[in-house]
Every structure is written in structure tokens, then in C-alpha cells.
Amino acid sequence: MTPDEVAEWLTARGEWSSSRSSGPGGQRRDHAETRVHLTIRPETLAGLPEPLATRLTRRLGLDERPLRLRAGTERRREDNRRLVEVRLRARVAAAMEPPAPPRRPTRPTAGSARRRVEAKRRRSAVKRTRRTPAGDD
Incomplete structure (x- = not known):
């Protein structure tokens, strides 16, 4: 399944709710519930292929808490819903990407090893000059 198909699946089965968005008031009768919330719980993934679910x-953190997305910046509820869908699509696409290959440690180059040893030698010489002379007691 593509990330768009999975996001569509989740938007159809997730819990949608709306509430009053923040901003300047106006008359009591003019308030509208334009902020949109989408809640995705682990049960929402039922029906998807098991490895994908x-x-x-794991990647969306549903084993710890439900995923909650919200938008309230636009004036229309439909626009805020579209914003939530876009954000969900981005989160799902990032979660579906294969994990990065493990880092293979590389050997230091000959030049960097030589510079490191030379720096140690210089530091040792500086410390050697700070010692008290060996013959004086």
C-alpha cells in the first residue's frame, strides 16, 4: 500500500471531532466549531497488513498513546480538515520509509592517524618541559 492509501484508510476510520477555534470572539451566535481534531488509536490499524500495522x-508511537492531529488556523472546517489530512499523509509517509541502514564504522585515514600521533607527540613535549629537572634534588 502507498502512503496515500494508508492515510486515506486512517482518515476514514479515525475519530474526527471539532471544537471552537481560538481567535477574536464576536457575537455568541456567530461562534463556529472550525478547529478539527483527528485521533488515531491502534485499533484503527485493524485490517491493514500485519507488518505495515x-x-x-511503532513509528507513530501508537503503542504509547493515540496519535492526535489538529488544525484550527483556517476559517472553514473543511480547510482545517484538509490540513489535518495533509499532516497525516506526511507522518504516514515518514513512518513507512524503510529504516536507515546501520552505520558501518570506517577506519581512520593514514593522514588523520599521522596527525593524531604528531599532536600527541607535541603535547607530550610541552608537558615534558614543565617537569622539574631529574638531576636536581
Whole structure:
């Protein structure tokens, strides 16, 4: 499944709710519930292929808490809903990417090893000059 298909699946089965958005007041009758909330719980993933559901659960943090997305910057509820859908699509796409390959440690180059040893030698010489002379007692 593509990230768009998974995001569409989740938007259709997630919990949508709306509330009053922040901003200047106006008359009591003019208030509108334009802020949109989408809550995705682990049960929402039921029906997706098992490896994909497991990866999404882990990567979206659904094993610890539900995923809550909200938008309230636009004046229309539909626009805020579209914003939430775009954000969900981005989160799902990032969660579906394969993990980065493990880092293979590299050997230091000959030049960097030589510079490191030379710096140690210089530091040792500086400390040697600070010692008290060996023959004086």
C-alpha cells in the first residue's frame, strides 16, 4: 500500500471531532466549531497488513498513546480538515520509509592517524618541559 492509501484508510476510520477555534470572539451566535481534531488509536490499524500495522504502531508511537492531529488556523472546517489530512499523509509517509541502514564504522585515514600521533607527540613535549629537572634534588 502507498502512503496515500494508508492515510486515506486512517482518515476514514479515525475519530474526527471539532471544537471552537481560538481567535477574536464576536457575537455568541456567530461562534463556529472550525478547529478539527483527528485521533488515531491502534485499533484503527485493524485490517491493514500485519507488518505495515506493526511498523506504523511503532513509528507513530501508537503503542504509547493515540496519535492526535489538529488544525484550527483556517476559517472553514473543511480547510482545517484538509490540513489535518495533509499532516497525516506526511507522518504516514515518514513512518513507512524503510529504516536507515546501520552505520558501518570506517577506519581512520593514514593522514588523520599521522596527525593524531604528531599532536600527541607535541603535547607530550610541552608537558615534558614543565617537569622539574631529574638531576636536581
